Amino acid sequence: MTTQAQSDVPNTEGLSRFIPILSIGLLFFIFGFITWLNGALIPFLQMVCELTELQALLIAFCFYIAYVVMALPMAKILEKTGYQKGMSLGLGIIAVGCLLFVPAALTAFFPIFLLAQFVVGSGLTILQTASNPFIVRLGNEESAAARIAFMGLLNKAAGVLAPIVFTSLVLSGLPDVNQDSLNAMPADARAALINDMSVSLIQPYVGMAIALGLLALVFMRIALPSIESTSNSEQAADALANTAPxxxxxxxxxxxxxxxxxxxxxxxxxxxxxxxxxxxxxxxxxxxxxxxxxxxxxxxxxxxxxxxxxxxxxxxxxxxxxxxxxxxxxxxxxxxxxxxxxxxxxxxxxxxxxxxxxxxxxxxxxxxxxxxxxxxxxxxxxxxxxxxxxxxxxxxxxxxxxxxxxxxxxxxxxxxxxxxxxxxxxxxxxxxxxxxxxxxxxxxxxxx
Missing domain, CATH: 1.20.1250.20 (MFS general substrate transporter like domains)
Known part of the structure; x- marks a missing residue:
């Protein structure tokens, strides 16, 4: 019994501790980058798809509603795949969502953009559900708050970079535009500019999909500590909780x-x-x-x-x-x-x-x-x-x-x-x- 209990505790000393923390830190950076990319995507798609403010905010709605709709299904999937494979699966789902931006950009058809956002949000749901438990388990309980703070800073730092990177990649070479200046353009010039803006989404999102796909493969290979099992005391607590309504x-x-x-x-x-x-x-x-x-x-x-x-x-x-x-x-x-x-x-x-x-x-x-x-x-x-x-x-x-x-x-x-x-x-x-x-x-x- 003692040997089994000890085997459930992850080895978090030295290099074996640094690599998992670095890996989960990378995931939290990705959470922040993709989440706060919406801040740039919403005004951009409002111009490309010629939307009202309410229609443009459906981009955020479809992204965040995925957390609610997909939380239980993704939890069931995690029970079957385990946490580490779940991380790879989440990265793969986000990559698929990024690829959906290609037909969306080619057609400038807003419902495809919304579908892509929902798929990306679904991938983030399983990714967050799979990675969050590692923060607490990767070290002793007293230092958990410091690890959480570190992850939070990575998340917000990615949020700083995401809109800047988006603008430099998608709008580079295009004149500075906003809803006000776009409305003032002649119809032909506005249509041509909107088409150029829409097509400019393809290359960055294909690049993101490739990078996320490769990262999914990496997360299948790296050695992360197992947190699948729980200690006897945790199992007993769960059993007690499950006996009550x-x-x-x-x-x-x-x-x-x-x-x-x-x-x-x-x-x-x-x-x-x-x-x-x-x-x-x-x-x-x-x-x-x-x-x-x-x-x-x-x-x-x-x-x-x-x-x-x-x-x-x-x-x-x-x-x-x-x-x-x-x-x-x-x-x-x-x-x-x-x-x-x-x-x-x-x-x-x-x-x-x-x-x-x-x-x-x-x-x-x-x-x-x-x-x-x-x-x-x-x-x-x-x-x-x-x-x-x-x-x-x-x-x-x-x-x-x-x-x-x-x-x-x-x-x-x-x-x-x-x-x-x-x-x-x-x-x-x-x-x-x-x-x-x-x-x-x-x-x-x-x-x-």
Missing amino acids: QNKQILQFPHLVLGAVSLFFYVGVEVVAGDTIGLYGSSIGVENATTLTSFTMVAMVIGYAIGLMCIPRFISQQTALLSSAILGLVLTICIMLSSNSDTGVSNALWGWLGVQALPNSVTFIALLGLANAMVWPAIWPLALNNLGKYTAQGSALLIMGIAGGAILPMVYGVTSESIGGQTAYAIMLPCYCFIAYYALLGCKKESW
């Missing part, structure tokens, strides 16, 4: 349920901030609109770094969550009231570095990344606190909060078409209010 039991934890709702709102506002900034910037004539998501991601990286330095050394997770919600409320009000032409705020913050100046309204959207950075890391431990044997079920409930990334951008799109893009950011106010409530009271609630 799970849904009834898990809903008896108010701090968990309210935490899942908070994550729904958080993922929603995070995606709105990251994926609509390009749409909004393009609509008011900002140059290089497809790169604007990078500004939001830089703010998130800064916020992440501040959180790592301050939590729990100077402030608690609960205080960090409340501060994030208040900052989100303040910035949202600033977005709604600020100028679409004056660039004073960005000039003061980064203009002296030679970085592109942005209208104040767009600058405040980018700064939402600072408010959003530490919400996810703060909610998780508060929501899972004292769940005991129900921790795994609680984690599954929290993952469902990713649905906010599919729903709230669509709410923004509908609102934008009714009252205008700038005022539509008001939909984030109740979201941040609920997150503030959770930080103050909801996370402490022990009974309904």
Whole structure:
């Protein structure tokens, strides 16, 4: 029994520890790159397929809804393939999704783009489900938080690069365009430019598909520690949990349920901030609109770094969550009231570095990344606190909060078409209010 139990614990010393961490770190970089590529893809496809804002935001909807629709099927697949083969399968599915961009670009037929996004999101679902358990198991429990933080920084750093790389590969050689300038062109010139833009997607996405396919083969060959089996104590806990009516039991934890709702709102506002900034910037004539998501991601990286330095050394997770919600409320009000032409705020913050100046309204959207950075890391431990044997079920409930990334951008799109893009950011106010409530009271609630 002792020998078997020891064999279940991965060897994480020396080089055998470094290679798995590096491998999973690469996957988290891929998560971030593909996820935040949407911020550039949405305004780009709005121009190529001549879409309304609401139609363009279906790109984000199809991507994030895959997490909800495919979560259980992918979990069943993982039970059969195991985690490492599941990673390879996930990379392969994403590669297939990238290849679907070829017929989509050749025809400029929007439903094919949506199908491609759903397939890519499905691949990411199995990839994330397979790789996340390795973070905790690749070392002792005391250092798990540092590993999670490292993965998070890789994820957000990829988000900074993705829109810049997309713009340089897809729009290189093409004149700088945005929705405003495109609408002003003569019909023939606009049609020719749109065709050139659409075809320019093919080579980068074929390259991504090849790279992901090769990486899938690599992940079938590298030696990663096995986490398929669990210890005797974990099996006993699972057995106890399975003897109870799970849904009834898990809903008896108010701090968990309210935490899942908070994550729904958080993922929603995070995606709105990251994926609509390009749409909004393009609509008011900002140059290089497809790169604007990078500004939001830089703010998130800064916020992440501040959180790592301050939590729990100077402030608690609960205080960090409340501060994030208040900052989100303040910035949202600033977005709604600020100028679409004056660039004073960005000039003061980064203009002296030679970085592109942005209208104040767009600058405040980018700064939402600072408010959003530490919400996810703060909610998780508060929501899972004292769940005991129900921790795994609680984690599954929290993952469902990713649905906010599919729903709230669509709410923004509908609102934008009714009252205008700038005022539509008001939909984030109740979201941040609920997150503030959770930080103050909801996370402490022990009974309904």
